[in-house]
Amino acid sequence: MRNIPTVLIVEDEPAIAELISVNLRHNGFTPIWAEDGTAAQRELDAVLPDVILLDWMLPGQSGLQLARRWRQDARSKGVPIIMLTARSDEPDKVAGLDAGADDYITKPFSTQEMLARIRAVLRRRAPEHSGESVSIGALMLDPTTHRVSYAGQPLKLGPTEFKLLHHLMRHAERVHSRAQLLDKVWGDHVYIEERTVDVHVKRLREALGEAAAMVETVRGAGYRLTTQGSSQK
Template sequence: MSLVLVVEDESAIAELISLNLRHAGYEVTLAASADQAQSEVDRVLPDLVILDWMLPGASGLQLARRWRGETRTRELPIIMLTARADEGDKIHGLDAGADDYLTKPFSTQELMARIRAVLRRRAPEALDSAVELGPLKIDPATRRVSRGEQDIKVGPTEFRLLHFFMTHPERVHSRAQLLDRVWGDHVFIEERTVDVHVKRLREALSPSGCSSMIETVRGAGYRLTQQAGALQA
């Protein structure tokens, strides 16, 4: 279930959006000011933010710029919602980092469609299509990991971890980034938990000769590379 943070100081509009989101199966958190919005993002990183431009305290534009400038929130999907309909304002909103921009008054059906579109663009790892990298194949629809005809048994957390690695190959991911993306930003989980699950994943991949595909990058984190595993028989 995706978590959507609605940042809107007009309670009637906030409740209308919230009602439609919950009806569509989303989990919703509300914030009526920039400070509240920042507190909610600090507490749990949402999957998407619907952000009003005019807010008490800092503006939505300032919030978007701040989030885009920080590593933890750089990829946070943002839909700007505002009464400012001028083309120049829209350009300012998009330049500040908004993924989409909707003007008031708005159609709730259009807003829901835009939310679905932004989440699809920003979260390809959530799709059910099978992914292959080197000799490894992972299929979220059937929850199977395999190398050729050989099935590889992995636990549910290791499955999510491997799926993230395989949909973002050859890139170094810090422990904090992995906690955000695989564990859902449970901020009270210690970073060394990542090390434990990487170790378990390597052990699960070992019989198939693919454990060396997961590389430790000293001082930075982990990455999945196909070169090492592809060379093993």
């Protein structure tokens, strides 16, 4: 990661974008502003940012559409996306997370909340270097190179899914509650809701493909990673 993280702000209201930019600059970030999806794509094609602050309501393509597109692009798939929106209902939050957002900020928000969320997704994006490669059955994870494979085939995981899988593999067969996963994977990020864990587990299973059954739901308790599920459909 670069010493000065770059934040792409995709926001069509100049006053809000300028306020965010000023606060980011004062706190050690380099802001780049794009007023719509076309301008944002142009910036992404030039240089990948470290984080994207993406407004839900934009002229032309919506923030949801942009998030889905960038998550499907191998080049931008790993860039953390924080959705900015006035929509505060849980279904809307889930829709944003399902579209590929890593986090969600409801307007109006404080500068400190925004900075905390940005720092949190940057921490989650950084590969874990605690220990050597982990293998559970045919599933292998190398925290140093940030690579995951199943039966010798490479898998592509987003930064949060990688950290979630790393934790589950290091504690295989143990049941983890959503609260425990929030503490261990998201750390001191107090704004994350437990429902977010379910969304990222779903995304992790999709990325694991044939190995998805290894991530089990333990009804009423949480999740665990087990070799017993590796041969299940």
